[in-house]
Amino acid sequence: MKYFLCLLLSLTVTSSYADNEDWRKTADHDEKLKQVIKVIPSTSDLMFQMGHRYQNLYWAGKQGKWEFAEYQIEEMESLIEKLMITRPRRHETASNFLGYAFKGYEDAIEHKNWPRFQKAFDKMRQACERCHKQNNHGFIKLQKIPAKGHSPALD
Secondary structure, rough: HHHHHOOOOOOHHHHHHHOOHHHHOOHHHHHHHHHHOOOOOHHHHHHHHHHHHHHHHOOOOHHHHHEEEEEEEHHHHHHHHHHHHHHHHHHHHHHHHHHOOOHHHHHHHHHHHHEEEEEEEHHHHHHHHHHHHOOOOOOOHHHHHHHEEEOOOOO
């Protein structure tokens, strides 16, 4: 009896799966493009990730985990580059942000200098808020000292 029920359940699941064709294999180019566009991350999705990186960046610098801080910066730059591609309307402000926001970190990290790092971090925070304002989200303010980072790499 158990064997019969397992077989019946297996056939039902297989049958259901077969009825749902995989649009990635069967749809024409235009339909595939429409489906892919639906899942492109929104600005808020990317900014949510930026918020985590922002927190991790601060605490990595504070804890002297310079390599991890550098990694956070690289990931933040990558998120902004993705934003420039996925949200063309925000390209100009994102490009301006990239050209300004991360200056000062290289020297601070190279010299493992917390005061310089703090200065670079505050400059970046201000650049974030300026970009938010330019994109009609000026109500989004960032903490000067963010909440503890979420990464297990931090103490």
